[in-house]
Amino acid sequence: MHYYELATLTLPMGTAGTAATAVQAFATAPEAQGQLLGCWFTDIGVLNQMLVLRGFDSLGALEAERTRTQASASPFGCGEIYQRLEQHSYRGFDWMKPARPSAESGIQGPVYEIRTYGIKPGGTQPTIDLWQEYLPPREKLSPCVVAMVALDGAARFTNIWAYPTLDARSRARTDAVAQGIWPPKGGPAHLTTEMVSTIAMPTAVSPMK
Known part of the structure; x- marks a missing residue:
């Protein structure tokens, strides 16, 4: 069983590059749990949004990382940047292989x-x-x-x-x-x-x- 979090950060125009760097640092910090899988910026749909996909091996790890994120004074390192943050938890279809970075999945x-x-x-x-x-x-x-x-x-x-x-x-x-x-x-x-x-x-x- 594999678990995921899909977070959406609504950003002011012109801040995507700064926000992406901060997201990477937050998601790969020594105390972080899970794995950063995707960090996208919307092109069609609701604009000025950054979508962050993280994967976890257990529900406990997902919940612990959500707690860390919500307790942070600057979630995703973007507390002074984003206008809105949403975090949604998911369970992967149990028969599917877990999502992986492009370098691993091809x-x-x-x-x-x-x-x-x-x-x-x-x-x-x-x-x-x-x-x-x-x-x-x-x-x-x-x-x-x-x-x-x-x-x-x-x-x-x-x-x-x-x-x-x-x-x-x-x-x-x-x-x-x-x-x-x-x-x-x-x-x-x-x-x-x-x-x-x-x-x-x-x-x-x-x-x-």
Whole structure:
């Protein structure tokens, strides 16, 4: 089982570079737990946001790091920079390999799509099972970095995809529908209409390139 935190920092314009350097220092400090996996800046969607993905081997490690972050006088080293900080905890789909930096996984962007779907009551396990069946052929078109279920807030799951270009994203999605391999058959029946998609690009410090 693998756990993740996806944090969103809303930043003033022109501060992304400074914030990214501070995030890297905070997430790799000697007392930090978990692993910095991705640090992106939004390009399409809600702008001026930095998305930070960290991975953990246990729920206890995730909770300890969240406590450290929230107790800090400057969370992510950006206390004097960000306008808003949100932290959301997730559990990875149990059958998926854990997310890893590009140097280890071989998965490259630089276009990353972060998609979040609301889940209807009772729909979590059916969604996980359908993805296990349908994702392997879908990944022949483009890799899924991670799929994970939220542990807090509204019932939902988030999936992150990597593409070399926006055109490649459009082609992969069109081909998947044309081939009948995506979305998973019956999958939408378990989802609400609360769906959000964000396109983000790696910052200089992001291990996912």
